[in-house]
Amino acid sequence: MVISEINYINFRNLLDFSLNFSPKINLLYGKNGQGKTNLLEALYFVGTGKSFKTKKAIETIKYGKTKCGAFATYKDSISEKKIIVKLLDGKKEFSYNGKKTSYDEFYGKLNIVSYIPEDVAIINNSPNIRRDFFDGEIAQSDPDFFQCVKKFNHLLKIRNKYLKDKTYRNDEFQIYQAEFIKYGAKIMKTRLDYVKVLSSLLSLNYRKLFDNTKELELIYNCSLGSIKKKSLNEIETLFKDSMNKNFYQEIKLGFSLAGPQKDDFLFFLNNYDAKGNASQGEKKSIIFSLKMAEIDMILRNKKEIPVLIIDDITSYFDNSRLYRLLEYLEKRNIQIFMSSIEKLKISSSNFYVENGEITYE
Ligand SMILES: Nc1ncnc2c1ncn2[C@@H]1O[C@H](COP(=O)(O)OP(=O)(O)OP(=O)(O)O)[C@@H](O)[C@H]1O
Numbered sequence: 163m164v165i166s167e168i169n170y171i172n173f174r175n176l177l178d179f180s181l182n183f184s185p186k187i188n189l190l191y192g193k194n195g196q197g198k199t200n201l202l203e204a205l206y207f208v209g210t211g212k213s214f215k216t217k218k219a220i221e222t223i224k225y226g227k228t229k230c231g232a233f234a235t236y237k238d239s240i241s242e243k244k245i246i247v248k249l250l251d252g253k254k255e256f257s258y259n260g261k262k263t264s265y266d267e268f269y270g271k272l273n274i275v276s277y278i279p280e281d282v283a284i285i286n287n288s289p290n291i292r293r294d295f296f297d298g299e300i301a302q303s304d305p306d307f308f309q310c311v312k313k314f315n316h317l318l319k320i321r322n323k324y325l326k327d328k329t330y331r332n333d334e335f336q337i338y339q340a341e342f343i344k345y346g347a348k349i350m351k352t353r354l355d356y357v358k359v360l361s362s363l364l365s366l367n368y369r370k371l372f373d374n375t376k377e378l379e380l381i382y383n384c385s386l387g388s389i390k391k392k393s394l395n396e397i398e399t400l401f402k403d404s405m406n407k408n409f410y411q412e413i414k415l416g417f418s419l420a421g422p423q424k425d426d427f428l429f430f431l432n433n434y435d436a437k438g439n440a441s442q443g444e445k446k447s448i449i450f451s452l453k454m455a456e457i458d459m460i461l462r463n464k465k466e467i468p469v470l471i472i473d474d475i476t477s478y479f480d481n482s483r484l485y486r487l488l489e490y491l492e493k494r495n496i497q498i499f500m501s502s503i504e505k506l507k508i509s510s511s512n513f514y515v516e517n518g519e520i521t522y523e
Pocket residue numbers: 173174175176192193194195196197198199200201221222223224225474503515
């Protein structure tokens with residue numbers, strides 16, 4: 163996929179502008195605090211409807227203004243598309259090829275993989291960050307999964323309310339229970355299958371780009387125990403059994419004890435949990451390899467190459483690692499937007515960023 167043009171209005175400190183991009187490497191360079199990350203965020207915002215910096219979308223609106231918006235033209239392997247994301251009165255509006263759409267329909271149309279300094283949180287932070295991240299990545303190429311997660315989260319709320327209010331003898335509870343198992347098992351099976359493929363791609367990328375002496379593995383740590391090699395039916399049965407076993411405890415506590423809302427994803431480097439053992443540089447390398455594996459995954463599942471965003475490219479690695487990576491990225495047939503405080507010795511289209519103004523050189 164290639165973004166050829168972006169327009170934005172009232173987006174952070176950026177001066178309202180329209181920009182055209184190269185289908186290869188686009189480098190945004192300039193001093194600290196000028197708007198490089200903001201432009202990458204605007205690209206991510208128009209592509210995914212979200213920010214990679216904040217959950218409070220309202221923060222993306224320029225100080226003193228009440229609304230913001232971005233418009234982009236991109237091409238996938240089939241044709242040219244136009245997308246718009248607007249934020250007004252605290253609400254987002256999405257439009258795809260001139261028609262208003264829901265977020266569910268909008269998400270995943272343009273595929274973007276981003277690598278930002280905050281991404282080490284995927285390894286370091288709590289399991290819900292990893293669940294959100296991996297679920298979002300799966301949904302990039304599987305829109306049904308997005309619906310499945312939404313439905314499950316809704317059922318989880320209902321089920322917990324029944325448990326808390328002790329109204330589980332109600333007939334309706336059994337209906338919700340059956341749905342809860344169905345959607346929960348579907349999520350677990352989808353995550354399991356996804357991680358199986360992703361883990362091998364991750365390991366290959368890590369070996370190729372960083373260290374071919376170390377083995378990197380991603381493990382789906384399911385709250386039901388080992389579900390490796392289990393079919394969807396078998397996972398449903400296991401889930402049901404575990405709920406029967408936990409039921410009295412659940413009534414006592416007033417919430418559900420097993421299910422996809424309790425699962426985790428763990429990175430193991432040479433058989434040690436990366437969270438507590440890997441170095442800072444290794445963690446950054448793991449995440450970079452993960453992002454490269456995400457690209458492979460989208461290519462595999464959708465036959466499309468996503469757009470890659472890399473913020474602060476020079477801040478992660480030592481010079482030899484950095485230039486090895488840049489050389490690798492230059493060779494890949496992929497559109498990249500990256501920011502740096504200075505120009506880099508690579509072939510790229512360069513954009514100078516100063517005070518929210520972007521100048522093509
Ligand atoms: N909603 C907003 N409205 C106006 N300005 C904002 C808003 N949010 C952030 N800014 C400002 O935008 C400026 C540029 O931020 P940005 O993160 O893009 O800088 P940068 O060029 O990436 O710098 P660095 O090299 O330090 O990462 C900052 O000074 C910040 O205070």
